[in-house]
Amino acid sequence: MKFCRFNKDRIGVVQGELIHDVTSLFDRQLSWPTAAGDAIIAQLAAVHASGIDLAKMPVVPLADVRLESPVANPNKIIGAPVNYHAHIAEANADAEINSGRTYTTLEAYGLFLKANSSLIGPADDISLAFADRRTDHEVELVVVIGKTARHVSRDDAFGYIAGYTVGLDMTVRGAEVPSYRKSPDGYCVLGPWLVTPDEIKNPDKLGLSLTVNGETRQSANTDLLILGVARLIEYASAIYTLYPGDIIMTGTPAGVGPVEAGDLIDATVEQVGSLRIRVIPARPTVQGASA
Template identity: 90%
Template sequence: MKFCRFNHDRIGVVRGDLIHDVTSLFDRQLSWPTAPGDTIIAQLPAVHAAGMDIANMPTVALTDVRLESPVANPNKIIGAPVNYHAHIAEANADSEINSGRTYTTLKAYGLFLKANSSLIGPQDDISLAFADRRTDHEVELVVVIGKTARHVSRDDAFGYIAGYTVGLDMTVRGQEVPSYRKSPDGYCVLGPWLVTPDEIENPDKLKLSLTVNGENRQSANTDLLILGVARLIEYASAVYTLYPGDIIMTGTPAGVGPVQAGDVIEASVENVGSLRISVIPAQSTVVGSE
């Protein structure tokens, strides 16, 4: 199924050109303090397994809604910075990307965290954080965790996945640590919906692509990932407790490049979906940008 979040936190199932509103199937009453993770994503496996009488749910045309990020409240957003060999090569060849560092392998470099406040949906805009610095696009397959996971083996990893979505890991180039340069507001784009694992035969064999103003920039396949989806979950859960709604951005292939205000980015992942989003000017001068 394709689950979406739309029109100020309604929950829907996308079928063709219609969204079936299934909000009533979820408990949205919260107590304080809340458990870690996204409460809707935590309920998703049980709701999905129980089956839904979609035909009797109210519908709305997909074209008449505003789609939001399919995950509202991730406990954390985890990134895999150099998970394609071709991207490692281009990073080491581009001084604006490497800033004097030499990239070798993901295991040597480790994972990073993006701020949750960087998260936006497919119908928002990407506001450049720095007017005078390079911001790059990075298309990625995104894995959303469905239940609490710690020290998960790669053999068991697929049992912890709620679904997959398309992601943009927008990145400011510079000397700062990745968690700073990748965390401005709007620098994590997710959408257009969450596709449940039963819809994806093999997440390690999906085409992904990105264009800017219609120009092809990135085109690859997740079969080129250095660490595949199951291995990434094993790797991440060895360090972090993963909670429902946690986001793992699996890494970007070669072809990353700068965007400017006025650009339109289109990103897609095979059998998952596509999103189209605009880049707008920086809203203010960022302290420390000199």
């Protein structure tokens, strides 16, 4: 199934050009302190397994809704840098990307975290963080964790996945640590929905692509990932406790490049979906403040 979040936290199942509103099937009452993770994602597998009678659910046209990030409240957003050999090569060849570093392997470089406040959906806009610095697009397959995981082996990893979505890991180029340059507001785009694992036979064999204003910039396949989906979950869960709704951005292929205000980005992952989002100018800096 394709689960989406729309119109200020409604929950839907997408079928063709329609959304079936299944919000009533989820417990949205909060208690304090809340459990770690996203409460809706934590319920997703049980609701899916219960057998949803979509014919009894209210319907709204997909074209009439505002699609939001399919995950509302991740405990953390995990990034996997340099996870395609061709991207390592282009990063090492471009001084604006490497800022004097030499990239070798993902395991030598490690994972990074993006701020949760960077998360937006496809109905939003990407506001450039700086008017005078380069921001690059990076399309990625995104894995969303479905249940608490710690020290998970790659053989068991697929049992911890809630679903897959399309992601943009927007990045400011510069010498600062990745968690700073990849965490401005709006620099983590997810959408258009979450596809449950039963619909994806092999996440390590999916085409992914990105265009800017109709021009193809990135085109590759997840079979080129250095660390595949299961290995990434094993690797991440060895150091972090993963909670429902946690996001693992699996890495971007070659072809990353700068975007400017007014650009229109289209990002696609095979069997998952496509999102379209516009880049808008940097917000004015408050007088007396410095970046």
